[in-house]
Amino acid sequence: MTSRAAITTAPQDNPPWQAHWLAETIRLREEHWGPLEDADAVRQARNGPGALEDRILVRAQWLGRREGLDxxxxxxxxxxxxxxxxxxxxxxxxxxxxxxxxxxxxxxxxxxxxxxxxxxxxxxxxxxxxxxxxxxxxxxxxxxxxxxxxxxxxxxxxxxxxxxxxxxxxxxxxxxxxxxxxxxxxxxxxxxxxxxxxxxxxxxxxxxxxxxxxxxxxxxxxxxxxxxxxxxxxxxxxxxxxxxxxxxxxxxxxxxxxxxxxxxxxxxxxxxxxxxxxxxxxxxxxxxxxxxxxxxRRIHIDPALPGYATLRDRLLPAVQSSGIDRPVDPLHQPQIGAGRTIESGALEALGTHPLLVSLELPSDIPWPPGDLPAGIYNAGNLDSREQRNRLQDALAQSHTPRLLIACDARQTPDRGTLGLIASLTDKAAQTRVWLYTNDEPSSTSHRTQTWRERLTEAGMAPAAIVQNSDQPLRWLETGDD
Structure with a gap:
């Protein structure tokens, strides 16, 4: 899985016309074979420059890397x-x-x-x-x-x-x-x-x-x-x-x-x-x-071309929530560990802090861990689309150095979970997946191995897949193994 640092710095090495080349290639592909799934790419583009042409290029950059067109x-x-x-x-x-x-x-x-x-x-x-x-x-x-x-x-x-x-x-x-x-x-x-x-x-x-x-x-x-x-x-x-x-x-x-x-x-x-x-x-x-x-030097994006015209409303929405027009929803607002809270409308507050997040942990698993260090932000337990989108928006605007994703090791990983992990991984410099269990019973060993195989096939390094015994919170706090 590609780190966010690699994605955000690589395009600077290429001349501007090559970014337009990639955008035109994606436009032709979508014109021939239909639109690509681009929710995450659109999210990144909307958090980028304000001009439509620049946002089209950012979207193309993300889709090009994902589809291998670059x-x-x-x-x-x-x-x-x-x-x-x-x-x-x-x-x-x-x-x-x-x-x-x-x-x-x-x-x-x-x-x-x-x-x-x-x-x-x-x-x-x-x-x-x-x-x-x-x-x-x-x-x-x-x-x-x-x-x-x-x-x-x-x-x-x-x-x-x-x-x-x-x-x-x-x-x-x-x-x-x-x-x-x-x-x-x-x-x-x-x-x-x-x-x-x-x-x-x-x-x-x-x-x-x-x-x-x-x-x-x-x-x-x-x-x-x-x-x-x-x-x-x-x-x-x-x-x-x-x-x-x-x-x-x-x-x-x-x-x-x-x-x-x-x-x-x-x-x-x-x-x-x-x-x-x-x-x-x-x-x-x-x-x-x-x-x-x-x-x-005259190369530019023509918004009237087929494929670009339909992107205007999605990349430049007429109404875009600023996050401060309504009170905080306590059920869906990401939380920060040690009693600290991410205020509504201040998603950029993540800044450069390490972040802990869990994916659909059941209620029988105590969360968050009682020994969570005060300097770590806890984004809570993601169990709805709204929470996932809000967190991805927050990560897209931050420079999170370390992200720890906790998953229930007793469950079998599905395609949606792996896709979400891949999307979150792209937005942090370093990411690890914590195969979390309350007491690590031996009955979870088979599914733990399945998790490792699926994550490795998705491109995650084996060393980035950890369990309780690996003390993942210490890595999240200090960056040391």
Whole structure:
């Protein structure tokens, strides 16, 4: 059973948009399969922030932990990272292969135009399609981002697995971040491939000798002079040299050129890859990343969405009892040990005091114990729904360090009792269950073992299940075993 301390501190480690992601996942689940039982989650939300959006997020946090959806989102994120890393590896290998294929093994001349086409052709085509995609709706965007989403879904398993990516896409689409998200991923992969190709070019050109030529049947040499100048003008502004016109005309594979001429072609080729390949992808990646980050800040809860609209009356009730409009009900008001009483309307009086509570103890068992220390609050014997709700409201507003729940060891634990214990356990830093008997007769040993088995199956540590001989009141008072 999860302690309240773990539940209240964990969400602070996650970015705000992940809390909205969890809320959207729960909204879709309830839309598909009906509302979840959320009495305790609603109680926690109503004791939290006053805004409806914040209360919806608190409710989603509690339901997500109970239903395991937060862990499902965590596993989906791990799968997303793994699929992205695999795609990055493929992009790097493809970049290395394209560079090696463009230059060859050095035994044959390198056709400069074919080399440029092999290194930048597919990149230029997809980059142009990405620019044209701005004329389309974001839902029609294509590219490596969609491939990443498809690959990520292959890692998801389970009946709720399909809800997680659908919730993420819904969230990003409403915030206007879908195009930026896919664009960031797509440009990341292209940038990795082009960077790998560039590094491979530098290594191969630095460690081997290559001869660059152009070849044509129809075009004139001056055409290649023009193409070389046109492609080399922008790189030249960044310091990449352009081969001289006479070197371009002489590179027709009819004569052997000096090494300096081949070096000029090498610098020109590198400059073309940097300026028309790496830099556009880098700029596009930065723009998409900034657009995604800005869009994440616009993520919010839309109360008009199906599933959220019905929560308004429950999370923001028009009339909510303050607890001071009527006298204390002596039959149902939680009591404090040693003659002290929790005043009506002051449930927060629990504060940081240790708390003792019993669940439906029969009248033949004397309660509370006569040796109850004065510093311990006694919430009484819970035997009605009203008492249980009042105590859970009180615990939700307090910071109870230790909670001791006494149960009749002679009774067989049922599902309702175990559920109540689990709900109370979530609201204290430490909780123990006291299998209470007046004299611990041997006839209760079998049912005591049943209690231990059921509580252990529910997630309670064996050491947190105690009996009279374990002196539970001493632990409740001091925290020492």
């Amino acid at each position: 862990q499902l989102i965590g596993r989906w994120r791990q799968g997303a990272i793994i699929s992205l890393l695999l795609l990055l590896l493929i992009a790097v290998v493809a970049g290395i292969g394209s560079a090696a294929g463009a230059l060859g093994d050095g035994t044959r001349p390198v056709n400069v135009l074919w080399a440029v086409g092999a290194l930048l052709g597919l990149h230029a085509l997809t980059f142009l399609l990405w620019l044209l995609s701005f004329l389309l709706r974001p839902a029609h965007t294509t590219g490596l981002g969609r491939i990443w989403l498809w690959a990520t879904r292959k890692f998801a398993r389970g009946p709720d697995a399909a809800l997680v990516p659908q919730a993420l896409m819904n969230l990003q689409a409403r915030a206007g971040a879908l195009r930026g998200l896919f664009g960031t991923i797509s440009h990341t992969l292209w940038l990795a491939g082009l960077a790998a190709a560039l590094i491979t070019l530098l290594i191969m050109l630095s460690t081997a000798s290559y001869r660059f030529v152009w070849a044509t049947t129809l075009l004139q040499p001056d055409t290649f002079v023009f193409l070389t100048r046109a492609l080399g003008w922008l790189p030249a502004q960044l310091g990449f040299a352009v081969p001289a016109d006479d070197i371009v005309r002489a590179s027709d594979n009819s004569q052997v050129l000096p090494a300096t001429a081949q070096a000029q072609w090498s610098v020109w080729l590198i400059g073309v890859i940097v300026v028309y390949g790496v830099l556009p992808r880098l700029i596009a990646w930065l723009l998409c990343l900034m657009q995604t980050i800005r869009a994440q």
